[in-house]
Amino acid sequence: MQGMLKGFLDLLYPTRCRVCGVFSKSVLCPDCLDSFSFIRPPTCKRCGKPCNIEVDDCKECRNRFKFSTARSLGLYEGNLKTAIHKFKYKNARGLAAIFADMMTGLVSDFDDVELITYVPLSRKKELKRGFNQAHLLAQEIAERTNLICDATLMRVAEEVDQTKLSLKQRKKNVRGAFVVDEKKDVSGKSLLLIDDVFTTGSTVDECSKILLKAGARNLSILTIARVCSF
Numbered sequence: 001m002q003g004m005l006k007g008f009l010d011l012l013y014p015t016r017c018r019v020c021g022v023f024s025k026s027v028l029c030p031d032c033l034d035s036f037s038f039i040r041p042p043t044c045k046r047c048g049k050p051c052n053i054e055v056d057d058c059k060e061c062r063n064r065f066k067f068s069t070a071r072s073l074g075l076y077e078g079n080l081k082t083a084i085h086k087f088k089y090k091n092a093r094g095l096a097a098i099f100a101d102m103m104t105g106l107v108s109d110f111d112d113v114e115l116i117t118y119v120p121l122s123r124k125k126e127l128k129r130g131f132n133q134a135h136l137l138a139q140e141i142a143e144r145t146n147l148i149c150d151a152t153l154m155r156v157a158e159e160v161d162q163t164k165l166s167l168k169q170r171k172k173n174v175r176g177a178f179v180v181d182e183k184k185d186v187s188g189k190s191l192l193l194i195d196d197v198f199t200t201g202s203t204v205d206e207c208s209k210i211l212l213k214a215g216a217r218n219l220s221i222l223t224i225a226r227v228c229s230f
């Protein structure tokens with residue numbers, strides 16, 4: 001009987017929520033999903049930062065970024081932060097599809113997207129982790145939007161851990177960290193660049209800068225979450 005009951009429960013709740021551990025139908029339970037701080041209007045139309053009123057560009061991003069628009073699903077805090085940590089560091093790859101389902105809804109915020117690309121990891125980091133979380137997300141979003149996902153960038157410099165650096169240090173740290181893959185033609189294309197977290201924007205902006213320099217027409221940024229304190 002016990003075996004039958006277990007089999008029945010397994011059928012109902014075949015997995016565990018990767019965030020809180022409860023038995024769940026999905027790798028993310030409804031309670032954890034509901035607890036995410038989703039970003040809702042009003043926001044800065046350019047960088048996607050929550051604002052008191054909708055603005056074309058906020059004072060933090062005015063004249064600062066090379067990309068044209070950035071959007072994120074939610075704030076990098078609470079259970080969303082935990083979910084991203086599990087995804088990246090605890091190999092919870094099943095979360096990629098759930099994040100991508102929600103992120104795909106934001107793609108219509110961008111004027112035109114012709115190609116989806118992503119922020120690369122260094123070879124060392126990707127080998128250690130076994131995957132690049134931004135690449136996984138980009139592939140999942142491409143499948144849902146019928147767009148092509150392609151690598152356009154390579155990470156050349158092995159940087160120090162960004163998380164402990166100031167804004168100024170972060171900018172300096174990512175400068176020269178990426179090159180455009182010579183085999184890829186980005187000229188005249190409008191690109192959507194995917195990353196996991198928008199912290200100060202230094203990383204995605206550096207990527208945008210070199211892709212625009214290589215001839216890309218437009219850069220839009222989409223991340224799972226963003227930090228809101230800069």
Ligand SMILES: [Zn+2]
Nearest residue numbers: 017020029032
């Ligand atoms: Zn949960």
Ligand SMILES: [Zn+2]
Nearest residue numbers: 044047058061
């Ligand atoms: Zn802004």
